[in-house]
Amino acid sequence: TLTEPAHFTEETSCDCQAPHEKLTIAQARKGTPDRPVRVYADGIFDLFHSGHARALMQAKNLFPNTYLIVGCSDELTHKYKGFTVMTETERYEALRHCRYVDEVLRDAPWTLTPDFLEQHKIDFVAHDDIPYSSAGSEDVYKHIKEAMFVPTQRTEGISTSDIITRIVRDYDVYARRNLQRGYTAKELNVSYINEKKYRLQNQVDRMKEKVRTVEEKSKHFVYRVEEKSADLIQKWEEKSREFIGNFLELFGPDGTWKQVFQERSGRMLSYALSPRESPCNSPPRELSPLRSPSPPSPPTRWHSARPSPPTSPKGASASISSMSEGDEDEK
Template identity: 55%
Template sequence: MGREEEEEQRQSNATEDRPVRVYADGIYDLFHYGHARSLEQAKKLFPNTYLLVGCCNDELTHKYKGKTVMNEQERYESLRHCKWVDEVIPDAPWVITPEFLDKHQIDYVAHDSLPYADASGAGKDVYEYVKSIGKFKETKRTAGISTSDIIMRIIKDYNKYVMRNLARGYSRKDLGVSYVKEKRLRVNMGIERLREKVKRQREKVGEKIQTVAKTAGMHRNLWVENADRLIAGFLEMFEERCHKMVGELLFLSLLTELAFPISIYRDGFFFVIIRVRRLGTESRSN
């Protein structure tokens, strides 16, 4: 009997006598729908499947892959709440061995077909053994989503997430942010709010002018020329005041809050302001 016939016989016996025991493993950090879809594929490989999911502990993961956001218990618990998973195997091995397959009576191992480099040094691919004995079943990755992608999104908008959490009551120490960094972020947030306010005001003015234009029944081309002139004049006046207000805001915040030694700053603007404050203090004391 050839390998293909043996394979068909094993599948047939497993389906008739008991559920096919399929094993999938991974790190499952920041569990997302890409993970869930891969497990769904593994669960649906056969009409009657018992899906076991192995998850490596922190020690192995940090050694061979790097630091995770979630600890091992959080990752195990995330898997237990996935509807496709029948059983979670904690402390899963990095490389699947014959002993592990026998212990858990595993019929097949499910994973995407790309070679997964064996960082432990045992081989070129952690699934090399199960592929060689015909117990490997391929699943497909979900494009556009991965734990690394999620982390990259957070890093990309790091300042926004810091400000969001500061606004929600987290302290700068909780977030690992320096005093100066916090103040700069708060000033930037104030400027951003001001920009949004200007944008909304601009839209309102545009809407009002459009309404007036329709009411007056002005010729379209003539109106466009006048509208550009009116809006430009308004924005010039409004933005001039905004710049002045922002300048005063920065000046006051620096004078009242950023009283740090001059050596901290390399920028001439900060140097002058702090120096002015010191000179003012000295003159009052004299």
Template identity: 55%
Template sequence: MAEVEPKDTCDTSNASAHSNSNADQPDRLVRVYADGIYDLFHFGHARSLEQAKKSFPNTYLLVGCCNDETTHKFKGKTVMTESERYESLRHCKWVDEVIPDAPWVINQEFLDKHEIAYVAHDSLPYADASGAGKDVYEFVKAVGRFKETKRTDGISTSDIIMRIVKDYNQYVLRNLDRGYTRKELGVSFVKEKRLRVNMRLKKLQEKVKEHQEKVGEKIQTVAMHRNEWVENADRWVAGFLEMFEEGCHKMGTAIRDRIQESLRGQQSRENVVRTQLYMIVIFVFAFLLAISVQLELVLCVHPPGNPKDLDGEILSHPCFIARFCLSLSSDRIEIVGQ
């Protein structure tokens, strides 16, 4: 707590005197008063008290807090008791003095008793539930002894209570798991069992959802790898078939050249027939080999689990055998013509 100067050195004159003295003597101690309920003390309370403390260069901050009887009568039930609320304020570093049992409406007698120069609060009208007026700070505003502070958005005692009420079941189970009895929490035996069953079902649903997400991720990964493998396999098959076709074409060309050379050398008809039979055997062998290789490659790319039209797969590739046969036929026609 800040050290308190003697009251005879404090600025406690009227409003006009305050303005002049503050301008002439900036280091003079000014007694500022702030009040409230301060239930479930939070950082919004602390920020408002910080603003009040820093309203003058040298401020002595008094904070009034209403007791339980007054608060329950005009505002409603609190979570914390009056002693707990007083103690929370005493541990705030901006507070120099706590005034317990503070009045609901401030009057001149209260200001004079505590030698208060200014009252700090936000500017919104605070309804006077006691029936004395529309705003509990109407008097100090009228006499020019009101210092405005800013509220902190997004935090209030009511918001905190609303969060607890919203997730009531979870907080009840949380405290039951920590050793509190259902009687201490005001929960019946049936309600306790129902809450536990609902919580188990909720956890089970979360686990199932988590498992489904993991399975979905794995399926996507496997599908991605499979697509990549199929693309690579297609490239390998196309490359192999191109090389195989080129090799067979060269072999067919060599056979054709050999036959032509034999015929030009005026071999006997028996040698010609034998050579042609030899050519047919090689042709049939190459044809069967090509069909076997293409069937195996198609089955590798499209396994039995995903059946395909094998004839369509084989016929979809360039048919080097047909070209080979045509080339042989044309050469044979040419030779016969000669």
């Protein structure tokens, strides 16, 4: 859960009312009902990162009931360590808003003295176990480790020096970025020539980004056209198969059109072979008064005198001879 920012030492009255008795490790780990275990952790905490937070988390969780005091200093840091990126006030505020910190001690000493530990009633000091050589000493925590020291573990892969190394290594990239965001060359301590070079590189990068954007849009457009064309081809194939099927069903060898044609041709042939009879009650055809009936033609003699067909060969020859005699008579 979120808590209020940690207090500064001058603003608190956290001094114990009862006489302060040093606690042993066993007592601290078991837990004391009357007061929390006062643990002190110091450091530079420049560019406050997850490694700092994890170290403070370990110090806070050393014992069941812990009151964590964190010390920091700017003047002594610049003297013994070097220049910092963040100011003293910025580092104090970063520590105050860490959830594991209960109190922030400003202008903390570089080397912890017995008077300082007694003044703030500190039971244990938490720091990593690696020897810290500084201020002419091989390990500034050597005298503390013999009495009231509790080690914590460093977080590998992250440190203030690593972050600064990244910035120095990629200086041109960050300088170009800040120029693009509106910082001046004077604020970045960049020469006139480098400023022009960085601005030209920024313009080239913008052009590359535009070209990349156009390429992505064109690829997307081509992909959409391919999808549409594939859909159209698929629909055309489906429609063509449907059209061919309908055509074969209508005009194929056993199609509907052949059956209709055969039925129609059959009906037409039947009408031609057996036309309809005229109705029996139709009126008789009358002669026109202007046209007189033609006189009947006189019967021919040889039609009336035509003998019946003979029933034998002899009769047939006799009839032929009689027909020839009659013709001669007629002539």
